Amino acid sequence: MPKSKYDSIYNDLKLKIDSNVYEDGTYLPSENTLIKLYGCSRNTIRRAVSHLIIEGYVQPHHGKGVRIIHSSSPNRKYDFTMSGIQGFTDTVTKSGYEVKTKVIVFTDMEVNEQLEKKTGIPLGMPIYYIRRVRYLDGIAKMVDTNLIRKDIVPGLTKADAEKSLFFYFSNSAGLEIKTIKRKITVEHSTPFDEKYLELDDYNCLAVMTSKCYNEDGIQFEYTESRNRPDIFVFNSVLTNSLKPNQ
């Protein structure tokens, strides 16, 4: 799977951090040590480590070393990070939960003015319009609305929507998702939400909208995901040691 040298080193380092070979709070072996370990140039090591820095796994200290600050600390049940380019199914099954999806609506249509303004997909564009309920360990977690451009993702069926859209994108449509822009807000619940989700006495829910861009920079998808608030978690890491490179 790792397609390049720096990528396989990155994966190896991450594995060793996760499995506590390199312990949280300690320093990674120095660049020179890693050079000998992996038999590569200094630049390649630095690329691999940069990747870890960007993800907030480690922190570089000038003149000292690179410290591991991973410290996984899940507070809530169902605490998973949507890091990297992946959808709900992938993220959640990797965390060991069971996922089921029920398709409520699956139709073809064209983008009207209202949808254009909301989703960013151009007016008149033929799309699949899909609404689904998604279950986590048997609990209805969220209702999703997907708009998908037919010209870019052709041949989508209801059966595909019952599994994973992201899986279809990459495997059947040969599509590569390059960028995802997400936005999180809190909104009042609608009768539609209440029909499918156990909201108890919550009168609002967590809404995450996503826009997916392919390798041509074209937005081919829009998702609005309306989440049961007591199950919803979103994690994010920022660092100022970006140093994109070397």
Next chain:
Amino acid sequence: MPKSKYDSIYNDLKLKIDSNVYEDGTYLPSENTLIKLYGCSRNTIRRAVSHLIIEGYVQPHHGKGVRIIHSSSPNRKYDFTMSGIQGFTDTVTKSGYEVKTKVIVFTDMEVNEQLEKKTGIPLGMPIYYIRRVRYLDGIAKMVDTNLIRKDIVPGLTKADAEKSLFFYFSNSAGLEIKTIKRKITVEHSTPFDEKYLELDDYNCLAVMTSKCYNEDGIQFEYTESRNRPDIFVFNSVLTNSLKPNQ
């Protein structure tokens, strides 16, 4: 401000994208062109561009060029991105809004078991415990609770808390924030929330917790920010063209 060559090139490119010198949807000048433009090596250009890629400003296309996919698309009022290492005050004033802060509680205490579990700050640690209401253009937007380690950020006063804590960290305490981990959830509102925020008929709010780490990898701060739901927005960009470097 730009401390390095690649950083100033990054800033210049970003400025030109924002000001539409390089238009959305078009390609950046090729690396070779930029090398001549800025009079530097290819690596330096690639570092600057990597930075833009990571932020989701542009997308690289192998063999073709680097496409601009900036397209700022604010849907809501008060739509700002907490990108980069900055706090509420900075983010919001840069977007042109007026901020005010009222300090409700300002005391010293030590971390007890309950707080330790919740915040990640070790038991018995002396801290400042602060609660504040923050106003955006005169509207109460959120109530914040801050726990700040006294040993790392000494000398904090109530007057500082009325301005910007992040400002105090960097300017008065000489502290550099290296990493911020954020988590977003939705929770029921409490009587305390309802006392200070106009929640109308919302019975819950957007809760963002943050943990700030300094250059030694030590978490010196914990914030719980309880936001009026109709004003809260959180943006996030992911890309798989990370390629941290070169």
Next chain:
DNA sequence: GCCGATTTGTCCGTATGTATC
């Protein structure tokens, strides 16, 4: 389909600066 030019992607080596100990 092939070929060559262009453009980005990966990798290497080296030199110098700066922070830590």
Next chain:
DNA sequence: CGATACATACGGACAAATCGG
């Protein structure tokens, strides 16, 4: 002060994708 560590910058080489003729 010297040794070690990360940070910045330069240079070159080859691979892989794209596009035009």
